[in-house]
Amino acid sequence: MNILIVEDDLNIAELEKDYLGLNGYDVTIETDGSLGSKEALTGNYDLLIVDLMLPNKNGFEIIKEVREKYEIPIIVVSAKNEDISKIRGLDYGADDYLTKPFSPAELLARVKSHLNRYKRLKGHSNVVSLISIRGLDIDATSHKVSIRGKEVSFTTKEYDLLLFLAQNANVVFTKEHLFDRIWGDDSLGDTATVAVHIQKIRKKLEKDPSNPEYIETLWGTGYRFNK
Template sequence: MSKVLLIDDDVELVDMLKEYLEQEKFEVNVAYDGEAGAAEALTGQYAIAVLDVMMPRLNGVDTLRRIRAKSSMPVVMLTAKGDDTDRIIGLELGADDYVPKPCSPREIAARIRAILRRASAENNEQSPYSPLAVGALSMWPEQRRATWNGKPLELTSSEFNLLEVLARNAGKPVSKQHLSEQGLGRPLARFDRNIDVHLSSIRQKIAALGSDKSCIQTVYRLGYQFIKE
């Protein structure tokens, strides 16, 4: 049973989501404001959090920032329909996915399952003694751990998945459709820029570890490519 944390001040929506997720065999706990939600998320008890952007005491963006300062647990954000600003800021801060409101419990359950299924598959795929190594990058999928030139590379769950797909195909262009299916667990939607934002974040994190050039290149009309050094 996977434990889910819902962080949202909309009592009616939370009750509906909690009831549905429990019927789907998830264990669910609830926090009704950002302060309580961040504290609960950082207890380490949860497989994933679902976080609303608009909340009292501490909004969703600041709550995510507080979580990301100490944890890489998967986070799905709930944003107002059509509000690209909140969505992009959330992704840049390390959200793994987003769902625009109004949303159905079924869709949220599907997004949660996709993220957790991908993480579980990676955990069982490789021996802990056999890292995936390409140039300065080393990844241990079963531990969800990565380093760059021996320094810890702190990635969100979705960032880790996308970088792993690129690393396994190093030297070859990978389409955004393939990245979305293999890295995010869902088909690429029209006008979806999640992958672009996630990869921009990865580039920034690698640069912060001392890399003076981007190992991830955009390939015109094809997608992205991890450059072998």
């Protein structure tokens, strides 16, 4: 599996590369934001690790550009610990956020988790290949989503969550169940990320996100996809 690290602190980048390399990953480093974006857009990578504060182009811009073309997992690694930076990173399409300093073992655990989930998602063959519900089309073979005829880009987690809910339409799921199902027991996040991702999905699908047609909130219970 090929991993791209875009990090201007070469000492940190080399440490990440060495640890991931010892565990069987092929790792490339770019220390410049513009060059990192260009390299990420080649399509040669299975996962991107990106810092936010970079010369010439920041991490938010890179995430946005990559997400417009690819569904690969994106992990933000940054010294910025503010909630607004984490939320903004997720809004732009990141799948995870690590705050410096962190242990190489923690980074490895998250890399493995995201890559394993991404591979399962891409290789899932026991699902209905096409789901069409009131103008929403989900193609589980090509992993494409269209709303009212217009294709919409989703992060891996957004797509995984939407597909799971649509495949189990009219079934109510708690946040805890969805977190365990989509993020997995090895995730180091919390159930609050479920609500964040639901909001992001609604913004992309709904004519009026405050009055959702597809994913309904059942207060005190969870969420349900209305078929």
